[in-house]
Structures are given as structure tokens and as C-alpha cells.
Amino acid sequence: MRTAALALIASLFVAPLMAKANEVTSFELDNGMEVVVIENRRAPVVVHMVWYRVGAADEAPGVSGIAHFLEHLMFKATDELESGEFSEVVNRNGGSDNAFTAQDYTGYFQRIASDRLELVMSMEASRMDGLALVPGDIGPERDVILEERNQRVENDPGALISEQLRAAQYLNHGYAVPIIGWKHEMEELDLEDAMDFYLQHYGPNNAILVVAGDTDAEEVRALAEKYYGVIPANPNIVPRDRPAEPPQLAERRLEYSDPRIGNDYVIRTYLAPERDAGAQEQAAALTMLAEVLGGSQTTSVLAQKLQFEEQKSVYVAAWYSGMSLDDTTFGIANVPVPGTSLDDAEAALDQAIAEFLEEGIDLEKLARIRTQIRASEIYALDDAGGLARRYGAGLTSGLTIEDIEAWPDILQAVTEDDILDAARLVFDRRKAVTGHVRSEAPEEVTQ
Amino acid sequence: MIRFALTMVAMLGVSAPVFAAVDIEEVTTPGGITAWLVEEDSVPFAALELRFLGGGALDRDGKRGAINLMTATLEEGAGDLDAQGFAIARDELAASFSFDVNRDSLTVSARFLTENRDEAMALLKLALTEPRFDDAAIERVREQILSGLRSDQNDPNTIAGQTLNALIYGDHPYATSLDGTLESVAALTRDDVVNAYGDVIVKDRVFVGATGDISAAELSTLLDELLGDLPSGGPPLPTTIDVATTGGITVETLNVPQSVALFGHSGIPRDDPDFFAAFVANEVFGGSGLSSRLSQEVREERGLTYGIGSYMVNFDHAHLMLGQFATSNDRVAEAIEVVLDEWGKIAADGVTEEELETAKTYLTGAYPLRFDSNAAIARILVGMQLDGLPIDYIETRNGKVEAVTLDDVKRVVKRLYRPDELRFVVVGQPEGLEGVN
Numbered sequence: 001m002r003t004a005a006l007a008l009i010a011s012l013f014v015a016p017l018m019a020k021a022n023e024v025t026s027f028e029l030d031n032g033m034e035v036v037v038i039e040n041r042r043a044p045v046v047v048h049m050v051w052y053r054v055g056a057a058d059e060a061p062g063v064s065g066i067a068h069f070l071e072h073l074m075f076k077a078t079d080e081l082e083s084g085e086f087s088e089v090v091n092r093n094g095g096s097d098n099a100f101t102a103q104d105y106t107g108y109f110q111r112i113a114s115d116r117l118e119l120v121m122s123m124e125a126s127r128m129d130g131l132a133l134v135p136g137d138i139g140p141e142r143d144v145i146l147e148e149r150n151q152r153v154e155n156d157p158g159a160l161i162s163e164q165l166r167a168a169q170y171l172n173h174g175y176a177v178p179i180i181g182w183k184h185e186m187e188e189l190d191l192e193d194a195m196d197f198y199l200q201h202y203g204p205n206n207a208i209l210v211v212a213g214d215t216d217a218e219e220v221r222a223l224a225e226k227y228y229g230v231i232p233a234n235p236n237i238v239p240r241d242r243p244a245e246p247p248q249l250a251e252r253r254l255e256y257s258d259p260r261i262g263n264d265y266v267i268r269t270y271l272a273p274e275r276d277a278g279a280q281e282q283a284a285a286l287t288m289l290a291e292v293l294g295g296s297q298t299t300s301v302l303a304q305k306l307q308f309e310e311q312k313s314v315y316v317a318a319w320y321s322g323m324s325l326d327d328t329t330f331g332i333a334n335v336p337v338p339g340t341s342l343d344d345a346e347a348a349l350d351q352a353i354a355e356f357l358e359e360g361i362d363l364e365k366l367a368r369i370r371t372q373i374r375a376s377e378i379y380a381l382d383d384a385g386g387l388a389r390r391y392g393a394g395l396t397s398g399l400t401i402e403d404i405e406a407w408p409d410i411l412q413a414v415t416e417d418d419i420l421d422a423a424r425l426v427f428d429r430r431k432a433v434t435g436h437v438r439s440e441a442p443e444e445v446t447q
Numbered sequence: 448m449i450r451f452a453l454t455m456v457a458m459l460g461v462s463a464p465v466f467a468a469v470d471i472e473e474v475t476t477p478g479g480i481t482a483w484l485v486e487e488d489s490v491p492f493a494a495l496e497l498r499f500l501g502g503g504a505l506d507r508d509g510k511r512g513a514i515n516l517m518t519a520t521l522e523e524g525a526g527d528l529d530a531q532g533f534a535i536a537r538d539e540l541a542a543s544f545s546f547d548v549n550r551d552s553l554t555v556s557a558r559f560l561t562e563n564r565d566e567a568m569a570l571l572k573l574a575l576t577e578p579r580f581d582d583a584a585i586e587r588v589r590e591q592i593l594s595g596l597r598s599d600q601n602d603p604n605t606i607a608g609q610t611l612n613a614l615i616y617g618d619h620p621y622a623t624s625l626d627g628t629l630e631s632v633a634a635l636t637r638d639d640v641v642n643a644y645g646d647v648i649v650k651d652r653v654f655v656g657a658t659g660d661i662s663a664a665e666l667s668t669l670l671d672e673l674l675g676d677l678p679s680g681g682p683p684l685p686t687t688i689d690v691a692t693t694g695g696i697t698v699e700t701l702n703v704p705q706s707v708a709l710f711g712h713s714g715i716p717r718d719d720p721d722f723f724a725a726f727v728a729n730e731v732f733g734g735s736g737l738s739s740r741l742s743q744e745v746r747e748e749r750g751l752t753y754g755i756g757s758y759m760v761n762f763d764h765a766h767l768m769l770g771q772f773a774t775s776n777d778r779v780a781e782a783i784e785v786v787l788d789e790w791g792k793i794a795a796d797g798v799t800e801e802e803l804e805t806a807k808t809y810l811t812g813a814y815p816l817r818f819d820s821n822a823a824i825a826r827i828l829v830g831m832q833l834d835g836l837p838i839d840y841i842e843t844r845n846g847k848v849e850a851v852t853l854d855d856v857k858r859v860v861k862r863l864y865r866p867d868e869l870r871f872v873v874v875g876q877p878e879g880l881e882g883v884n
Contacts, residue, residue: 094812
């Protein structure tokens with residue numbers, strides 16, 4: 001009956017998605033600013049986002065954390081707004097606002113009633129080229145980001161070892177450095193560092209406007225031309241050209257112990273290709289590989305082999321994100337049941353993957369994953385903000401609108417062979433970093 | 448992110464929705480189940496939210512963690528399907544079910560496509576009515592819970608919450624974590640899990656919200672089929688506790704560079720005549736955004752923390768006024784002083800006219816923004832019913848906020864902020880801070 005059931009399910013998704021849910025339009029302003037409009041009339045709300053094609057991986061050596069620090073400082077004064085006024089005005093109008101910094105992008109957004117779109121757009125435009133920092137802004141805000149680092153990283157041993165793994169994974173690329181920055185460099189960041197970064201990277205020709213919700217392309221075009229269109233392109237902006245990774249020839253292994261670790265675990269990341277414009281097939285195969293290996297704590301390959309058959313693991317994981325401007329990573333992890341050594345846990349993980357490559361993929365499992373991916377496109381229509389992030393992240397990670405829209409179909413087209421080929425390519429220990437993470441240092445062996 | 452989303456303290460009890468455009472229909476099934484529905488057919492799926500009243504507070508004596516273990520095992524095999532079989536069936540339908548429990552209720556959140564709604568609901572029914580609780584599944588889930596408990600042992604946020612709960616709730620079920628302890632969870636048997644299931648999953652304690660591509664008639668049929676076979680009854684619910692605290696600081700030492708501070712005293716009930724005055728006052732004092740008094744004084748002026756806030760927390764059986772922040776060990780004493788100072792100031796002086804107006808504009812403007820997805824609306828519909836709010840509440844809610852006057856605030860702040868009773872729990876290695884009990 002399994003086969004018949006699958007045939008039925010495959011037919012369920014033939015009906016086209018309701019067009020009225022989300023209509024996507026894109027265009028470019030004369031000064032080079034890209035605009036994406038996602039019309040969704042579900043609620044009288046808009047999400048207004050400006051994404052800059054600059055992130056932590058674009059920082060110069062020695063000023064790690066400056067991209068994120070500048071993101072915080074963007075809420076201070078501009079030529080037209082007082083310090084803190086941006087958020088106060090958004091709040092007073094019932095909206096919420098925030099910002100985020102990643103390796104490849106920096107984004108600012110507001111969520112507000114749709115009749116206030118012009119208001120937030122006028123303010124966002126004001127800080128695109130009119131940031132007016134004063135020395136007094138620096139001290140307290142630098143303390144805030146140091147406390148943010150304490151909260152996110154220093155107080156969390158798992159985050160600390162993740163930083164170390166990443167630093168070992170990348171031999172030459174800026175992805176080796178944490179987004180929030182190394183603490184000793186954060187402590188030295190100053191006004192000049194922030195303004196240098198701002199003047200170098202911010203401007204309409206390095207920005208993407210994404211507006212999603214209760215609006216349409218015509219309204220957004222008129223407003224965008226009025227507020228963003230008048231800002232001259234920044235001549236300092238040049239295409240991103242980052243240091244590339246050399247061939248990785250030597251496996252790296254890290255031992256980390258911290259008494260705060262509750263459960264010992266093995267974690268490994270492999271250098272892996274990312275989604276590239278016009279060439280997303282390999283990344284699609286790796287995305288499916290992560291789903292097949294670790295997408296479910298019940299039915300994934302690693303869960304079945306290590307949690308169900310062997311019952312040697314409490315938790316297993318496999319993950320991959322192809323949304324990246326440069327080489328990304330594929331990760332696997334195994335948290336063994338207490339009493340199992342990390343050497344055994346690592347061996348079990350390797351054994352499970354070797355068996356998987358030998359045995360191939362259960363085609364029914366693959367069909368189920370395809371079904372879920374199709375359905376997730378329907379569920380995604382209920383989340384205009386999520387769609388906005390998809391476009392913003394895609395466009396700042398080197399993809400085009402066409403690439404972003406083709407992605408669900410490319411995922412559907414991935415075959416068993418594609419996945420196994422991608423797995424054989426990426427599972428190369430010379431390009432991997434393996435971490436053994438435990439609460440106590442392993443005992444010394446006395447000769 | 449410039450702003451840390453404060454997640455340790457439970458969300459405000461005002462889980463009420465808003466919007467003229469949110470058209471709620473009450474559905475009463477032939478079987479006697481009541482549900483609130485917002486029909487929305489623009490996307491071909493629906494979200495269903497069930498809450499079984501009682502939740503983790505119903506653990507039997509000496510069986511702490513049983514309801515949590517049961518909840519986590521509901522989806523691990525049912526009827527003739529083992530854990531793998533159940534997951535496969537669910538994935539083939541591309542449905543998602545999540546089971547969660549808090550101190551007041553057990554929550555089932557389901558999302559399913561219109562085209563296979565009947566099959567998805569039949570599967571969910573299996574989990575709710577015929578869970579297998581296979582020994583192997585219980586053991587696997589138990590290990591996962593134990594691993595979580597081991598991680599929590601060194602997590603400053605968890606320790607802070609548990610310490611404060613133990614201080615304020617005495618011998619009430621709220622005093623301990625519904626996750627249980629390493630010892631209590633290790634000792635649970637399959638019988639304990641089965642008992643927990645019988646105590647919580649009962650028909651007459653279920654509240655239902657649904658949103659999406661489903662009609663009232665379809666929902667009615669679906670609910671009787673889904674829930675009609677459940678038994679009635681259930682053990683008595685906990686009693687309401689009058690929280691009493693003494694002012695002071697409790698220090699729990701943990702080797703971390705940053706101290707976590709959690710603080711609070713008793714609060715104001717959801718049905719208090721001054722609830723909205725308190726709600727507006729707290730928006731000024733410690734609400735969302737960087738313009739609150741606490742954020743201004745502790746973060747913006749002094750750079751002492753990444754995030755600070757205060758919250759009115761209304762559980763079913765206790766009402767609290769809570770706050771939290773995290774700061775370096777060498778600065779926590781200073782931050783506590785600032786918080787205490789502000790706590791006293793607002794109690795004595797209330798808020799300004801401008802602060803009041805700003806908070807009201809924010810709260811009334813932000814309300815409609817909550818109703819933007821099927822899942823969010825379904826959650827809100829259930830929350831409204833649990834809070835005993837009328838079905839037209841969404842239309843009247845902003846009026847209640849608008850009606851709050853300066854005098855109302857001046858009256859309520861004396862009840863809402865009581866520095867003499869404010870108890871701090873600090874977890875870390877705070878410098879210059881003595882525990883004061």
C-alpha cells in the first residue's frame with residue numbers, strides 16, 4: 001500500500017498555489033537600489049526592510065565586530081533624527097523595529113500598520129547616508145555589545161566551541177571570525193572605525209529594499225523614488241571580492257573541555273559549496289542530503305541508525321545552509337548516551353555515513369521529503385515576513401530573483417544519485433574540522 | 448540584532464487578538480465541544496490549537512516530570528504505528544503536530560493541508576486517543592529529557608528561574624520545574640506515563656481555536672471525530688496561591704562571566720479592574736522597545752546590559768510582576784541599584800502625561816499586528832478563551848487601553864511596584880553583592 005499512497009500524494013500538489021496570496025514584483029531605482037515588493041493583503045500590516053550587501057565577512061583585519069557595532073549605532077542620531085528617535089517614532093505608531101547582522105548582510109526592518117509605510121521609509125532613508133554619530137554614543141553602546149557577547153557566547157560553552165570550530169574551518173576567509181567579533185577587538189572599536197565602515201559600504205547602490213504585506217508595487221515604487229531615489233550612489237562601493245580559501249589539505253581536530261558542558265558530544269563541519277547564481281544544483285543536493293541524514297529525530301538516516309538501531313545516541317544532527325556568498329559548511333553531530341566515549345561516538349557517526357553511502361537512499365523517504373518541501377511552500381504563504389527574508393537573504397548572498405524563485409523546483413528535481421554524489425564530494429576529512437566537546441579534560445595516560 | 452528578545456519570562460497574559468477584520472465565530476459541536484474559528488481561505492491549509500487545562504501542574508506526588516515525559520512521547524507511536532510508522536505517516540501527509548506542556552496546560556498545535564485534512568486528523572486522533580507509550584520510546588525520550596536536564600544544571604537562566612520559583616511558590620506545584628529532576632525522571636515508570644495521560648488528556652478540559660481554510664460545519668465534524676472519544680474528568684486543578692516575597696537578593700554561585708538577574712514580587716490578576724492601567728504603566732516602565740525607563744537607564748545610559756524588561760505575568764493560579772537582565776559580574780550590583788531606584792520612583796510618582804500617551808499609542812497600534820498568520824490567530828483564539836474573555840474582546844480591547852487615565856496609573860503603580868518586596872535572584876559570580884535573605 002505504501003506505493004499506492006505515494007502516488008496519491010504526488011498528485012495532491014498539482015493544483016497551482018493561490019495567486020492571490022503573494023505577488024512578487026521587483027525593479028531597480030536609478031541610483032542602483034534594488035526593490036522587491038511582496039503583496040500580501042492578509043492583514044493591514046507591512047514589513048519594511050533594507051538589506052545592505054555588507055556583513056561581518058567584509059570587515060578589515062583587526063576590527064572584528066564593526067559591522068554589528070555599526071548596526072547598533074544606526075539607531076543613534078542622523079541629520080534629521082535625534083538619537084533613539086527612530087525607534088521611538090516607530091513605537092509611538094504601534095510598530096516594532098530591529099536589525100540584524102550576518103556574515104554576508106546587514107538588515108534593518110520595521111513591522112507597522114500599512115498606512116505608516118511612508119513614515120518608516122522616510123526615516124530609514126535618513127540613516128542611509130545621514131548618520132551623525134557623536135563620541136558620546138560609543139562608550140555605552142560598546143558596553144552593550146560586550147554584554148551581548150557575554151550573553152550569547154561567553155556564558156554558553158556550546159557557542160564558545162562553535163567559534164573555535166569556525167576559526168579552524170576557514171584558513172583564509174573572513175568567515176573564520178565571529179560576527180559579533182573577538183572580545184579583545186570589540187573593546188577597541190571606536191567612532192572612526194564605525195564611520196569608516198559606514199562610508200565605505202552604506203548607500204543605495206549597495207542596498208535592497210524589501211517591502212512585504214498590505215501594499216503593492218505601484219505604491220512602493222512611488223515612495224521609494226521619493227525617499228531613496230534622491231540619495232546619490234556611494235562611489236566608494238565596489239563589488240565584494242573576498243579572500244578565497246586555498247585547497248584544504250589537512251584535517252583539523254579540536255579538543256574542548258568546559259565544566260559547564262552538560263552532555264559530551266562530537267561535532268564536525270566540512271567545507272561545502274554554497275548556492276551560486278545560475279548553479280544551485282549541488283547546493284540543492286546538499287540540502288536534501290542534510291534532510292535525509294538528519295532532518296527528523298525519528299526517520300532520518302542518522303536517527304534510525306544511531307538512536308533506534310544502535311541506541312547509542314541521545315541526539316544526532318546534520319545541517320547545511322546553502323544561503324551564503326562564499327563557501328559554506330555541512331555539519332554533523334552526535335550526542336552519545338552517557339558512558340559512551342567520544343571516540344566511539346565519532347566512529348559510530350562515521351560508520352553510519354559509510355553505510356548510508358553504501359546502501360543508498362530509501363526512495364520512499366526521498367518522496368516524503370519532496371512532499372514536505374512542496375507543502376512548506378504552501379505554509380510559507382502564511383508568513384509574509386518569512387518571504388521577505390528569503391528575498392533579502394538571497395539577493396545579498398549573490399543570488400538573483402530568478403534563482404530564489406527556481407529553488408523549490410531545483411530541490412524537487414534532486415535525484416538519489418545527485419545526493420550520493422554530493423555526499424561523496426563533501427565528506428572529505430581533509431576539509432573537515434572535528435570537535436570533541438566534554439565537561440572534563442580526558443585523563444592523561446601515564447606510560 | 449540590536450535587541451534581545453526576552454524569552455525567559457512568560458509572555459503577558461493578555462494573549463488577546465485584535466482587529467475589526469478578525470471575524471470570530473463560535474462553533475458548538477453536536478458532541479458539546481466549543482471552539483472559536485476564524486475562517487480564512489486564501490491559503491489552502493488550516494491551523495488547529497488545542498489546550499488541555501491543567502498541564503504540568505497536575506503531576507502526581509513524587510512523579511515530577513511524568514506529564515512532560517508523557518507529552519514528549521505522545522507522537523512516538525500510536526495505534527498500530529510505532530514511532531517510525533507514525534512519523535512516516537505524518538510526513539507523507541506533510542502535516543505537522545507539536546505537543547508541548549507548560550504549568551497550566553498541555554498544548555497541541557497542528558497544521559494540515561486542506562487536501563488531506565481528514566487523513567491528517569485521523570492520525571492526530573490516533574496520537575491523542577491511542578498513544579502506545581512503548582517502553583523503547585519512553586526510554587529514548589527519557590534519555591533526551593535527562594540530557595536536557597544535565598545541560599540545564601549549568602545554565603544561569605534556568606537556575607535563576609528555578610531559584611525564584613522555589614522562593615515564591617512554597618509547596619505549590621509551580622515551585623518546581625515540570626521537567627522534573629534527574630532523579631525523578633530516572634525513576635518514572637510506564638505506569639506513571641499512562642497515569643499522566645489519563646490525568647491530562649480529557650474532553651471537558653479542552654479549549655479549541657482554529658484558523659484557516661476550514662468552515663464552521665467542517666470544524667464541527669472534525670472536532671467531534673477528533674475529541675469525541677476522549678474520557679471526561681481529571682484530577683482537581685491546583686489552588687490559587689497568594690505570592691508573598693521579602694525584599695532582598697538571593698545569590699546562586701555559578702562560574703560564568705556574566706550574571707543573570709531575575710526579580711519580582713506578586714502582581715495583579717487579569718480580571719482586576721485596574722489591569723489595563725497596570726498594563727499601560729508597565730509598558731512605560733519595562734515594556735518592549737528601548738524607550739522604556741528600564742532600557743533607558745540600564746542599557747542606553749549606562750551600557751549595563753544587552754536587554755532588560757519587566758513583565759506582568761498571569762498564570763492560572765498566580766499573578767506576578769517580574770523582570771530580568773544579564774550583566775558582567777562586576778557590574779551587577781550597580782544594575783540592581785538602578786532597577787531598585789526606578790522601581791521606587793514609578794511607585795511614588797507614576798508616569799508623565801507624555802509617557803502615558805506614548806504607551807497607549809504603541810499598545811493600540813501594535814495590537815492589530817498580532818493577527819497576521821493562521822497559527823498566530825489560532826493561538827490567540829485559545830488564549831482568549833482560557834482568559835475567560837468575551838468573543839467580542841478584540842473590538843473592545845483598544846478602548847480599554849485608551850480609557851486609562853493618569854489617575855488610574857497613579858493609583859495602580861502603588862500596587863504594581865513595591866520595592867520593599869522586590870526579591871532579586873542573581874546567578875553567576877557577582878562582585879560586591881551579598882545575599883540578603
